[in-house]
Amino acid sequence: MGKVLIYGTSLASYRAAANFARAGHKVILLNRGEFIWHKFTQMQWQMPRDIINGYSKGLLLETMNKTGNIEVYHNAEITKIDGGAGNFKVKFRHRPQSVNEFRCIGCDLCHEKCDVKFIPMPLGPGMRIIKNAEECVEVCPAGAIQVPREEDIEVNVEAVVLSPEYEPEGIEKYVGDAKHVMSFRDFAWMFRGKGVDKKFLKRDDGKTPNSIGFFIPAGMDGWLGSYEEFVIVFREALNMKEMDPGLDVHIFCKEIRLYGHNQMALYEKALDKGIQVHTIESLDLKEDGDNLVVNGVSVDLLVVMPGQKIPEDWKKIAEIAGIETEHGFAVTKPFTLETTRDGIFALGEFVKPVGSTEAIYQGTAIVPQAERYLSKPDMEERSENIQWKREDFNPKVGVFICECASKGLEINVNSDFVFRRDYLCLHPQEIVEEIKKSGVNRVVFGACSPALRGAMLEMLASKAGIHPSYVELVQLREYVSRVGGDSRKANAMLNAAVEKVKVNYLVDVPKTAVTNGIAIIGGGLSSLIAADYLLDKVPMVYIVTREFDDVHMATGVKGNALNMSEEEVKEWYNTLKERVLKRANWIKEDVVDIGGHLGNFIIKTDSNEIKAGVVIIATGGEIVEEGNHIPSVIGGKTQHASMGAIYAKRKGVKATYDLMKSYSLLDIAPPDAERGEGKPIIQVKPKEINKRIAEILGMRLDEEGFFFFAEEPREWVERAGIQFMLFEDAFGGIFVAGLAHRPMSIEEETYEAGFAAQSATYLLRDSLPSPAGKFVSVTNPRRCAGCGICVDACFAGARYIDEEDKIAKVRTALCVGCAACANACPSGAAIVMPYNPNGVFKMLKEVVK
């Protein structure tokens, strides 16, 4: 089992922590703030209303609970890093939270006792900060309160990941102390939790503005920023316009840094809706009575989206770690995330200004890179083989009531066995023994919110042989005792749960066997990189392509990569190719057909047929070089200006551009370019074969012929948000990487290929359980008419019409338990277990008493 230390709490580092833990390594996460979200800068400043913001803590908690591999230290600062790769000694100082947010059960005893500042949060138990902890230590039954004392700790780890967050630039730097100006964060917070509505839109003097200007300084005077600022501002501007079409919306920026199909669609939509985009060289801000005049345009309110500022403490971190920096960012070895000191990695905002998609990719791609220094992962299956109690027709219900939740209530339940205890969650062993001793086969817990200890109570029941399908949770504390509820309400709710659990069915979610092999389709650069990562982990790696693409020269924006000579890049490519082809199975044919599904794909070529659990599409693209123009749009068609910017910089030519000429780290010394027109300096043409693959797999291509695949975090969330499953599992075992997806630099290709490779290994366990846990769709064969409506309704591709029986069946490994099929089925044949309507009717009968 490898051991990694991750320092910092950016989006990328959360992903990395979750991914290392999932891959079977021990993670020590040094949180830089007082609580988990404290310094989550990129998210808090750029997308404070976005759902990913809240999701990140959930992801961390879930992985923590599932794997037990993550340890979190709060308020931590590294003081020393000794040793070398594979054997680091890291010293750090940390100050624990006054209330341990992972231990607190929300009993509120400390609340009654002394002075507690309480910040409720929508999805979690809530954060509590205590001022004088000494008095409350004794009252806390869970031992969650501690007197925060600084402590020095030394740990041995095999690799170190540094991912400190950037700081947002103060808006005074751009606009001085002008009035009617606000930062984007304050602007977005006006609508947080309330929805976008004109009544919440207020300027600093309380007036509702009739015109809004957004100002994006990234790119001016060498101010740094990623594309993310542009995406967010354009999206928010569109929101404003949709909210009130009469509102005047302006955007002021130097270049329009939107690249690729999805982002340019945003730009076109903005123009179409009447948003005015002004390209300006510098900001000229004047006050005019009650208004502002920005570069000759009068607006009521100016919203500034501050870019990235390099914090002072980065210097200190780099010094302690003994790594080199360029312009404040960590120097990395070309095409990796490894810094100049072996075994120390940089991630996310510490590498370069990144957008959140790239940060997420990096957070996954780092695992195979760091694994060179880590011991073998501990991949033992954690779920023990439990003998479930199966008594569908002879229910005996045990009711377990927590005194903490039922304060002042008179409980009187119709049940065979009632057990009352103060703090159920603190006496896990006792519950397990009581369940076993009493011989009940169904359990109802009357306790607190399931968000707090629900999963734990369910797990305790499992330990005693009660399947989660046979467990019901009643939220006595938050729904009854805390809100002035009476005993009648409590008993009605408990009895309803008892009646419901009596008719629940036990569903043993079947596991699907998996072929332990990966097929990489196509000969793009990503194909080789992904294979390189996978060869050590997966017994069979197939590469299906006639030939491999030549390497392109859009190396990356990081100094080392940007300045690599052509020979060096070619040499790097040739070594990689040689290394991979020595061990991988290269099938020199084109794909004819792909059948099967996640876990068991069957790929047919002209004369071969191979089996694989996961498919990675990396068909690459054809590079065309014609002129000296960095194009965002040519003849009305979207192009990728990011690649052109790198090319122009590398070649050092005098170039022309239409919308953007530089981005990310290139801003420090942008390419020499003027506005104009011309033939593209570089253009990527997707391969013809994409069309055939898309048709076989039912995937979508954009106008040019690139695959659609997780274009923006928003889309990821929409796809993966259902049941809060991990992003990596959300693609049904088909990943797209590299130029098949969109034109990108080699640097970005390594991230995408790494993401695909690492995510693929998770899916390649010996068997796949349903990602939805206990919720799984089944078909009632007596009712199914075989109409296939559920097949179209299933977004996960889990349902199909069986050719023999002519009825719908379910591939459990793909089912996410969303109940879309149950919703769509006209004959009531599609059911999501363990729910059944009968239980709800029984419940309704009791609950009204």
Added chain:
Amino acid sequence: MKEKKFEPVIVGFFCNWCTSAAADLAGTSRLHYPPNIRPIRVMCSSTVDPVYMIRALQEGADATILGGCHPGDCHYITGNYKARRRIAIVKTVLKSLEFDDDRVLLEWISGSEGPKFARVMNEYTEYIRNKGPSDFKYLDSLGGEEVE
């Protein structure tokens, strides 16, 4: 008949991601509301079959509330829009049977709106209390079949 203050029973179907979270928040913030509400946690407001609501009224509830996420915030992308259409159906059914369609309420309450949750519960309970008991419960044989 002796005069006693009428205490209605109101069944609430609350979506897991928004309204239940708001109810949690109301609980942790100790905002009191009448105990007449019987909350049932459902995964999404769209999982509530119109039959469930009618069945609840038939079993003796005086009113039902369906709580979901604000439009556009649904965790399942479009679930709350489906719920809105279903509520329209339930109301139509009740009206065509000449019953009071005000006894079915659809309310958008997001996870951070604990105070709004308590306020809605207070106001609606008071409203139903003034309206008096529902006579829907005396109607027999309506609602879904029992599935074994």
